[in-house]
Amino acid sequence: MFNDSGGTGEKRMKLKTKLFGSVYQFKDVKEVLAKANEEKSGDSLAGIGAATTAERVAAKVVLSEMTLADLRNNPVIPYETDEVTRVIQDAVTADAYQTLQSMTVGEFREFILKSDGLSLAAVRDGLTAEMIAGVTKLMSNLDLVYAAKKLGVTATCNTTIGEAGTLSSRLQPNHPTDDLRGVMASVMEGISYGAGDAVIGLNPAIDSIDGISALLTQFKTFTNKWKIPTQNCVLAHVTTQMKALQQGAPMDLMFQSLAGSQKSNEAFGIDVNLLDDAYQLMQAHKSSTGPNFMYFETGQGSELSSGGHNGADQVTLEARCYGLAKRYRPFLVNTVVGFIGPEYLYDGRQMIRAGLEDHFMGKLTGLPMGVDVCYTNHMKADQNDLENLAMILAMGDCTYFMGIPCGDDIMLMYQTTSFHDMAALRELTGKRPIKEFAERMEDLGIMLAGRLTERAGDLSIFTV
Known part of the structure; x- marks a missing residue:
């Protein structure tokens, strides 16, 4: 829907992985994002969190191999039915997005950790909330602190x-x-x-x-x-x-x-x-x-x-x-x-x-x-x-x-x-x-x- 280079619908994405002899299959991006999340009682209450640590790791593996374009093209609430989605998607600037869309979420994590604050500020307007949440799920507590320290905002x-x-x-x-x-x-x-x-x-x-x-x-x-x-x-x-x-x-x-x-x-x-x-x-x-x-x-x-x-x-x-x-x-x-x-x-x-x-x-x-x-x-x-x-x-x-x-x-x-x-x-x-x-x-x-x-x-x- 939003990918200028032709899109990568959920049918074309890899939504499964094999881990320790077991195959983990996820139905869509929303489920991958939910099950890749660190344990939260709210996700458990909603019935959407990972059932086991292995399933959580499997979801993180699948998420790490998705591109940022995959996350943009598959917001967790559809553009047509939610004005928050529309506000976020409509605010994305084409130039910043073009530099990011082909990165995998795993590559984006590496980019964040190795880049300086100015480089990160330069790509902010190419991001959607799903991209930001996705990379967050792949980061350790130390990663989150280390990266946040670089991101000065006045x-x-x-x-x-x-x-x-x-x-x-x-x-x-x-x-x-x-x-x-x-x-x-x-x-x-x-x-x-x-x-x-x-x-x-x-x-x-x-x-x-x-x-x-x-x-x-x-x-x-x-x-x-x-x-x-x-x-x-x-x-x-x-x-x-x-x-x-x-x-x-x-x-x-x-x-x-x-x-x-x-x-x-x-x-x-x-x-x-x-x-x-x-x-x-x-x-x-x-x-x-x-x-x-x-x-x-x-x-x-x-x-x-x-x-x-x-x-x-x-x-x-x-x-x-x-x-x-x-x-x-x-x-x-x-x-x-x-x-x-x-x-x-x-x-x-x-x-x-x-x-x-x-x-x-x-x-x-x-x-x-x-x-x-x-x-x-x-x-x-x-x-x-x-x-x-x-x-x-x-x-x-x-x-x-x-x-x-x-x-x-x-x-x-x-x-x-x-x-x-x-x-x-x-x-x-x-x-x-x-x-x-x-x-x-x-x-x-x-x-x-x-x-x-x-x-x-x-x-x-x-x-x-």
């Missing part, structure tokens, strides 16, 4: 995120009732620990126009008064944010959760036309200064949870989220990697793998990619799993993490990275916040030479 809202040598954080001051005093106590504490250079972004307990407007106004008043160079965002539904923006709320970033299929996005109450309208409205009325002003969150498993997975695996669907996000040139994207629960990522091992996959896939897509390194309390995961993933991602130059008081979100009821974790990760990696933010922290006596001072954590800085 974006500019009020400030620029993703510059070399920086590690940013979203200050997430959630409150169970959106009480402004409680929210602002968390904001002041977070800033006093050097958190919040990516964004001050709150998940509201109540999705109302007045509430969102009040929170955005409070954030803007605080950052203006104390000359804190950052961005504000309230992560309500996009339609509520649009109404608040139309009524004059000072909005730097507009947010929405995304899924990798049209059906699951409809379950979120969105479609491409709505997102296009939101982008245009934000472009006209935003309070930020730069060209990147959208914020998206994703997470493996959301499509299955809403019945919109279309028989596709959760890694491939996650890559499709990033293909949709790319349309809007976002300032921030992050995967909330362990938030949905054990039905999709059962334990710490699966959570760590998913975080590394998502980070790599987002950056290969061309997004300024962060990770909410988190878990819910009914998962078979703990704080050590969380910290292991954060350290590994920091090594791979993850753009930003969350910053929450004590790492315990009292509104969403899950565990993630704390203000203190962010400080420790910066010291371990020798990284600093975004330049203008770091300079302001030094002016306030909170940081010195990129490190926290003894004054860190002193909220009285902002109460005088």
